[in-house]
Amino acid sequence: MASNDSKTWLLLIHQIPPKPNALRVKIWRRLQQVGAVAIKPSVYAMPFSEQSREDLSWTLKEIVDGGGDGSLSEARFIEGLTDEQIIAMFQNTRTSDYEKIIQEANLLIAEWSSGGDSPHDPAVKGAAQVSKLRRRLDNIAAIDFFRAPERGTAEILLKELAKRLSGQSETAAASYRERREDLSGKTWVTRRNLFVDRIACGWLIRRFVDPAAAFKFVSDPQYTPKPGELRFDMFGGEYTHEGDCCTFEVMIRRLQFQDRALVPLAEVVHDIDLKDDKFGRPETVGFNVLLTGLGASQPNDDERMTEGFRLFDNLYAYYQRRKRE
Known part of the structure; x- marks a missing residue:
């Protein structure tokens, strides 16, 4: 059965004649422009809103005017495909x-x-x-x-x-150095919907800075920190990207970690986060798949962080063994 908090979706179900092909291409481009996603062949979904209804209604009109057919429906998913x-x-x-x-x-x-x-x-x-x-x-x-x-x-x-x-200097923050002991007891704030860089930073904080560190996930990218809070991987945050370095690399440098196993780990995080293939480590692709699967299966950020820590523990242990060998 559908839960009380299940989402309402708008579904455009259409049938477009094979000729002329220009109409099919036109409708496909239109659906891409408004942000609709195909959940089945010829079935497109959008989250319910007045703007979505207007966008899909105009698209349906274009389909009908072009000789096709279709319908627009409000729907909740009960079984099978989930929200x-x-x-x-x-x-x-x-x-x-x-x-x-x-x-x-x-x-x-x-x-x-x-x-x-x-x-x-x-x-x-x-x-x-x-x-x-x-x-x-x-x-x-x-x-x-x-x-x-x-x-x-x-x-x-x-x-x-x-x-x-x-013309602002991007090197001022890079020259700053912190004492790790001054960072204990802080609440670490970052953006919701965690992925590689934020999970990696959380793992670094918990493992090497403060085992009891608290985390807070916010939706506002311009969030103003309260006393005792530090932001990471957010624009204007105390720890964030600097130049072509991801936040994980910045934290390792500024906190002066000398652990050699962190070097390849940071290279993997960099390539997944910045997508520039700067280091090209062979394990990067597989680790990216694991993190992507984690994001798809675990929508709760607290649980995603906890499960992500285990992935980073395993990769870190692998690099530690490689360094010893």
Whole structure:
């Protein structure tokens, strides 16, 4: 039976004639633009809202005007496909969109950090490139109904690019060093919908900084910390991306960890989070699959963090053994 808190969905069920092919392509593009996801052949879903109803109603009209047929329904899923599975479909679709933004932003950061191209050189057109990426990110975010994990990484990288354009120094935070003992008893705040970088940082905190550390997951990317709170992997956070380093790498450097097994672990986290294949370790692909499966099967962030810790414990133990050998 459907639970009381099950979601209401809008379903567009259509039949489009095989000819002309232009109509099929037009409708497919239209559904991509509004953020609908195919849950079955010719069955598209969107979370229930007035905007979704309007978008799908116009799409249905285009189908009928083109000689096709269809219907628009409100639905709850009772058996078979679950709300969590549908949400995962939406997140996976948006993930692929964000990954393209992340890759292009990383490429710009690498070019601007190498000393070759300057973002302020008129020939480079740095402002235009960043503005174009920002528009694409805004368009994707507008149809990211369930906030895919990669959205935060893309936002952090875009703000890093904007900071470089404005001439702000990105090295001030990197020169700061903390005493680990001063970090005990803190509440560590990060964005909801955890994925690799945030789980890795949580694992590092619990294992090496404060075994009793408390975590808080927030939806507001501009969250203002309360006394006793530290933010990580959030723009403006006390620990976040710096240049082409993910938050996990930044924490290891700033807390001056000398554990050699953390080096390959950080390389795996970097490549999964920033998607630039900088290190190319063979175990990265498999570990990414495990984390992606964890995200799809465990929507609760507290449980996702706990289960993610076990994955990182295992990979860390593997690298410890490799170092001893």
